[in-house]
Amino acid sequence: MTIVDATRSPSSADTLPAAASATLAAYALVSIGSSLHGDVLLVLGVPLTTAGFALACLVARRGDRCSAPWPLGRLTMLLSALAAVGLVTPALDDSVRWFTVATRIFFAAAIVLVAVFEGARGAGRRRVTMALAIAAVALQFAACFGVHVTVDLWSWTETAARALLRGIHPYTVRAPDLQHGGFDFGSTPTVYPYMPLTVIAAAPWVAWLGDYRFGVACCLPITIALMRRGGRALDVDATFIDVATLALVLHPFGTSITATGYMEPLLVTAASAFVFFAATVPRGSAEATAFLLLPALKQYAIAPVLLYAAFRGRARTIAVGVAAALASVAPLLLWRWRPTLDGMLYFVRAPLAFRTDSDSLAAVFFAITRIETPRAVAVVAQAVAAAAAYRTLRDRGLDGLLLASAISLLASFLVAPQAFTNYYYFGGALLLLSSLAAARAPVAA
Amino acid sequence: MRRAIVRSLAAAAATLLVLGAGHVMYNAAFCQRHQRWVRVTERHDPVIRDDGYAFARTGDAIYACSSPDRLGPALAWHEDLDCYCAPAVMGAEAVGRLLNGQCTVDHLAPTRQDETGACRHAHCARHLDP
Numbered sequence A: 001m002t003i004v005d006a007t008r009s010p011s012s013a014d015t016l017p018a019a020a021s022a023t024l025a026a027y028a029l030v031s032i033g034s035s036l037h038g039d040v041l042l043v044l045g046v047p048l049t050t051a052g053f054a055l056a057c058l059v060a061r062r063g064d065r066c067s068a069p070w071p072l073g074r075l076t077m078l079l080s081a082l083a084a085v086g087l088v089t090p091a092l093d094d095s096v097r098w099f100t101v102a103t104r105i106f107f108a109a110a111i112v113l114v115a116v117f118e119g120a121r122g123a124g125r126r127r128v129t130m131a132l133a134i135a136a137v138a139l140q141f142a143a144c145f146g147v148h149v150t151v152d153l154w155s156w157t158e159t160a161a162r163a164l165l166r167g168i169h170p171y172t173v174r175a176p177d178l179q180h181g182g183f184d185f186g187s188t189p190t191v192y193p194y195m196p197l198t199v200i201a202a203a204p205w206v207a208w209l210g211d212y213r214f215g216v217a218c219c220l221p222i223t224i225a226l227m228r229r230g231g232r233a234l235d236v237d238a239t240f241i242d243v244a245t246l247a248l249v250l251h252p253f254g255t256s257i258t259a260t261g262y263m264e265p266l267l268v269t270a271a272s273a274f275v276f277f278a279a280t281v282p283r284g285s286a287e288a289t290a291f292l293l294l295p296a297l298k299q300y301a302i303a304p305v306l307l308y309a310a311f312r313g314r315a316r317t318i319a320v321g322v323a324a325a326l327a328s329v330a331p332l333l334l335w336r337w338r339p340t341l342d343g344m345l346y347f348v349r350a351p352l353a354f355r356t357d358s359d360s361l362a363a364v365f366f367a368i369t370r371i372e373t374p375r376a377v378a379v380v381a382q383a384v385a386a387a388a389a390y391r392t393l394r395d396r397g398l399d400g401l402l403l404a405s406a407i408s409l410l411a412s413f414l415v416a417p418q419a420f421t422n423y424y425y426f427g428g429a430l431l432l433l434s435s436l437a438a439a440r441a442p443v444a445a
Numbered sequence B: 001m002r003r004a005i006v007r008s009l010a011a012a013a014a015t016l017l018v019l020g021a022g023h024v025m026y027n028a029a030f031c032q033r034h035q036r037w038v039r040v041t042e043r044h045d046p047v048i049r050d051d052g053y054a055f056a057r058t059g060d061a062i063y064a065c066s067s068p069d070r071l072g073p074a075l076a077w078h079e080d081l082d083c084y085c086a087p088a089v090m091g092a093e094a095v096g097r098l099l100n101g102q103c104t105v106d107h108l109a110p111t112r113q114d115e116t117g118a119c120r121h122a123h124c125a126r127h128l129d130p
Helices: A003-008 A018-035 A036-064 A072-088 A095-117 A122-146 A152-165 A194-208 A213-233 A238-249 A253-258 A264-280 A285-290 A303-312 A313-335 A339-346 A362-371 A376-391 A397-414 A419-436 B004-029 B032-042 B089-101
Strands: B060-071 B073-089 B101-107
Touching: A003 A285, A003 B032, A003 B089, A018 A036, A018 A072, A018 A397, A036 A253, A036 A362, A036 A376, A036 A397, A036 B004, A072 A238, A095 A122, A095 B060, A122 A213, A122 A253, A152 B032, A194 A213, A194 A313, A213 A238, A213 A253, A213 A264, A213 A419, A253 A264, A253 A419, A253 B004, A264 A285, A264 A397, A285 A339, A303 A339, A303 A376, A303 A397, A313 A339, A313 A362, A362 A419, A362 B073, A376 A397, A397 A419, A397 B032, A397 B101, B004 B060, B004 B073, B032 B060, B032 B073, B060 B089, B073 B089, B089 B101
Parallel strands: none
Antiparallel strands: B060 B073, B060 B101
16 A cells, blocks of 8 residues: 555545644634734734744644644634634625625534535535635625725725726826825825736726726635645645635635735735646746746735745746746836836835734734834844745745745734735735645655 | 534634633723723823824814723623714714714814814724714
């Protein structure tokens, strides 16, 4: 009997690999912690997020020596906890009643359905997974109708995309303040403060359906498909693929991320595409392109790129990936370089105020000491965490790269003067993808 | 299957208990609105709020409101005190009804330069709309 055969024996059908399961638990803690806002943000939210980060570090250090394989029941309890938090997460401002009710019904049903999942076998488990995935995808699209969004992020992205569609440079327009001066976070952008690729991704949806959030909503089904296909290509046990899918669709704030217009689902899709390509065409140009598009979507994803080069770097594929990322920036730079750079570097150069309502240890530290953590600490933390994680994980291949990327980003978010649930949505997704890669069947000797 | 359902429901209930405990802990030890109430009513500080990210919008008045902080419909923990932005046309009574508390108008036409009153520089805890 080969090692592969041994891992597929009937007796192990309801146990899952220790390191992969622990990484998935870290994802659950980060997702739950970063979904808690308001009164419990500092007393529960940040501690739980930090616990998830600590567990991820522990997995990085100990790998499969963490513990014995996890029983499936332990992971379904975590899924149930995710659903419970989703059930009581307050509705976004300006949500219509039917949407709030639909979201509550989804999470309430999920608490029961994850138990049905645990009790079922093969096809039954797949049916439960698909039912919840389809419902979650439906909620993503419903969010575009069910939440009237007024945040500046949405206003800026819509305005920039509409400008691009009219042939106006998107970094030369100003977005209307939909909150009529109701909020001031210490710095009011004078230029679109995100990356060009986000405008390019938003524009077709604005032209077609009048709201880029429909495009963001498409990310979940694409991510699910890529994750599942990637998992199968890696020869991951079908039950673990289903558990990872459920963990993704039961993110307590997943629907709100789309409803608010955050762009992180695009990063999650790019990372899933990376896993899919890494599983099907390892170390090819496609995986490099998918991974190196991350900083072209969000400025904070710097260390993962360096980690990619260190873990899986090949000069030719990196060149292709860098060229793809530059291709998303170059047209607007050539069109008008100064406003494009002003926008891309806005968060680096603007005098951003410390946000006491951040999901971060820096906010807890401020609440206790009234001392603001300098912005540079987040940059240093990302670099130091990436270096330390690389040192520990460099022999762990695909799951090591994803885990190191997650650790480096989460470390920087936790000490950042501004860090919010959308950041952790992506950091958490990297943990989830790492767990999927770590669950691959051992290669026969 | 029944065991799995019981376990899942127990996990959800335990999660909600932890969240509930977090709320109780916050209210018992860290409730900022109650701390404002203590500061103003017991230590006679004239300023309720002079910080935060929410500001009065055009047409908003700022209302200083005290309201009981409740755990469920029956049990009132303590009194809260904070500043709220709401349309000037609403009036203090209507804003008080929204919060189940009592409000007074602090500034009818607040500005970021306000150095007087209990709610300074147009700061408020949040916006209330009818």
